[in-house]
Amino acid sequence: MASGLLALLDDVSALVKVSAASLDDVPAQVAKTTGKVSGIVIDDTAVTPKYVVGLDPARELSIILQIAKKSLLNKVLLLSPAALLLGFFAPWAITPILMLGGAYLCFEGYEKVHSMFSKHHDITPDESTEIKVITPAELEKERVTGAVRTDLILSAEIVAITYSTVAETALLNQIVVMLAVAIFITVAVYGFVGLIVKADDLGIHLAKNSNQTQVQKLGRGIVTFMPHFLKILSYIGTAAMLWVGFEIIAHGIPFTSHLLHELEESLHNVPALAWFLKALACGLSGLVLGFIIEKIVSLFRKKA
Template sequence: MATGLLALLDDISALVKVSAASLDDVPAQVAKTTGKVSGIVIDDTAVTPKYVVGLDPSRELSIIFQIAKKSLFNKVLLLSPAALLLGFFAPWAIPPILMCGGAYLCYEGYEKVHSMFSKHTDEHVEAEEGLKVISAEELEKERVTGAVRTDLILSSEIVAITYATVADKDLTTQIAVMLSVAVFITLAVYGFVGLIVKADDFGVHLAKENHHPRVRSIGRSIVKLMPGFLKALGYVGTAAMLWVGAEIIAHGIPFTSHALDNLEHSLASIPILAWLAKAVACGIGGLILGAIIDRIVRLFRKKA
């Protein structure tokens, strides 16, 4: 009896040691994964502020909190379990799902670029005819829905890349890393977005008469710079959307994946130039793919 109990305690001790060793590896895996998804994180951070532009400033943080809450819910309770199940039962399905998400990002990125440069008056007329008056609450709900939809695609890519990074690890490590990445990235992205959208209010506060002239000058500069900064951030978000979407698709196709790797290796002696060349190539490819998808979508709309 005593021998059996000692054996059981030894087994439990061994199991605890294995679990502890696995958990010790979690921070390193989280850091590794965060580096791999940096492009998507930039995209998410740059795109989100536009969803609160033009809304009541007093509602900005509430809207961001709503988006962040739904983003975390999607990552933790929907996407991570789905990735684990797919990884166990149908690992072959993950790359096609990733590529579909990448195609959507390219399509949405192209739509944004097209809207920047399109000057077709008939489209403007059609848009004006389709305008309808909605309340502030309805507009807020519409913005949150749009932000969550875009975030869902980006979150799917983040979760899938995270799973791919730890696919060869034990289940405990997989779950711990995926949950850690989901929480860390959500807090980082939406915390930074909150700082961005409230920066103008902070500038107004600094510009008040009761502060030192130099502090007031800094406050006024922040207020003046923020509109241009938000506009530039929107451009960065669009570029990142095309770049990330195209890179995801490229890595799912052997030929284009090898071409990107060869481009990067050919400029390996100048890392910044290698990164820039890869990003530009993906951005142009994403724009072309987005244009093709847009034509297909328009064709189906006409038939419908």
């Protein structure tokens, strides 16, 4: 009996040592994963500010906090457990699910491009129109919902990449790394977004409250620059939807994944050009795919 208990204690001790050794690698694994998902993190950062543009400035940080909370909850309570379960029971299902998310990003990106360039004709008195009246609270809720929906897809890609880097490690290690990455990336993305959307307030503060001419000039420059910057960032965010959306799909298809790999290999001596051409190819392909999906969706809407 005693020998059996000692053997059990030895097994527990060995397990603890293995787990501890594995957890020692967590910072390195988090850093490695963060590097792999840096492109998606940049896209997420570029996409989010457009959801608060045009809303009450006093509500901007509150809206970003709402989105950040829901993003973190999605990563921790929905996406990470789903990745662990799928990785154990049905690893083949992860790629198709991500590809569906990529298709949605292409569709949403195309709709935004179409709305930018479509000509809005004047409404004649003979046309029957119904103008939808929406309150600021309803608009805020709509923006938050749209931001969380887009973030969910980008977060799913982040979680999937994180899982792929720790899939061969112990379960405890997988959980700790995925939790650490979820918290770190959420704080980094939405912290930076908060700084972006409140930069104009900082500019006003510097322009009004500083006694130094150069600081006042800097403050006025920030205030003047930020609306243009946010507009450019909105365009970048839309382009990022198309780029990331199609790249997710492309990596799920051996043929297109091979083509992208060949493109990068052919220009490995000029990595910046390889990155640009890859992003351009994915962005344009995502636009075409989004157009096709939009036509299919419109066809089903008409039938309904």
